[in-house]
Amino acid sequence: MKSSYKGVILLALILFASIVCTQYTVNMYFAQRYMEVLLLSGAAVVLFPLAWMVYSKNK
Amino acid sequence: MENEKTRPIPLKDDNYTHNINRSNERNLDRRSFMKTMVGAAGLFAASTLPWGALAAKELMSSSSKSYPTQKIANLSDIKPGDAIEFAYPEEHDSALFVYVAEKEYKAYQNACTHLRCPVFWDRDEKELLCPCHHGKFDIATGKPLAGPPRRPLPEIVLQEKDGAVFAVGVKRYEEQL
Numbered sequence: 001m002k003s004s005y006k007g008v009i010l011l012a013l014i015l016f017a018s019i020v021c022t023q024y025t026v027n028m029y030f031a032q033r034y035m036e037v038l039l040l041s042g043a044a045v046v047l048f049p050l051a052w053m054v055y056s057k058n059k
Numbered sequence: 060m061e062n063e064k065t066r067p068i069p070l071k072d073d074n075y076t077h078n079i080n081r082s083n084e085r086n087l088d089r090r091s092f093m094k095t096m097v098g099a100a101g102l103f104a105a106s107t108l109p110w111g112a113l114a115a116k117e118l119m120s121s122s123s124k125s126y127p128t129q130k131i132a133n134l135s136d137i138k139p140g141d142a143i144e145f146a147y148p149e150e151h152d153s154a155l156f157v158y159v160a161e162k163e164y165k166a167y168q169n170a171c172t173h174l175r176c177p178v179f180w181d182r183d184e185k186e187l188l189c190p191c192h193h194g195k196f197d198i199a200t201g202k203p204l205a206g207p208p209r210r211p212l213p214e215i216v217l218q219e220k221d222g223a224v225f226a227v228g229v230k231r232y233e234e235q236l
Contacts (some may be wrong), residue, residue, distance in 0.1 A: 011096045018103040025107045032232045034114035041111035047105035
């Protein structure tokens with residue numbers, strides 16, 4: 001079976017975004033910019049089901 | 060020849076790992092790799108939740124935040140160049156008071172903004188120095204000068220009264236930046 005690497009690349013990008021969001025969440029917390037913390041942690045949480053969807057479409 | 064039934068992978072499917080001798084090599088296939096990435100994304104998502112909760116707590120209580128007044132030292136007991144370590148506002152928030160020159164003093168919470176090592180006053184260089192990774196901070200503003208830290212040290216608001224110095228608050232970052 002020929003497999004496409006589109007899903008893998010997309011997932012890698014989502015994981016990268018997830019890492020960046022996590023890092024910035026912690027940074028913004030210590031910079032006392034709490035609204036940004038909420039937005040970034042929300043983004044990190046939203047990225048997980050997105051990754052799940054990409055996985056189930058491409059597995 | 061191996062028994063067909065005892066093979067972990069049926070012979071007819073074992074068509075692209077025949078040149079790989081390591082066991083479990085098939086477990087590192089594309090699907091497992093994707094599954095690992097999804098799991099990692101989930102882990103990161105879960106790890107941001109406590110920070111979100113802490114931020115929400117801070118957002119709800121920040122308007123009513125008040126700081127105690129705490130005496131640091133009598134100005135007559137110290138001379139320019141001296142530094143005093145104290146704890147403010149809580150007993151585990153270590154802070155550093157620096158008597159830079161006559162009538163000129165500064166205080167910062169002295170947990171380095173890189174990895175929270177205690178920051179020391181370097182009298183000769185007139186800088187705040189974190190010995191862990193040689194982070195340096197400006198004594199006048201608390202801004203990082205060198206090394207890994209990126210954020211300034213939180214400044215403590217000071218007040219002079221009756222020949223003594225008191226800590227009366229901690230500046231928020233928005234006011235400092």
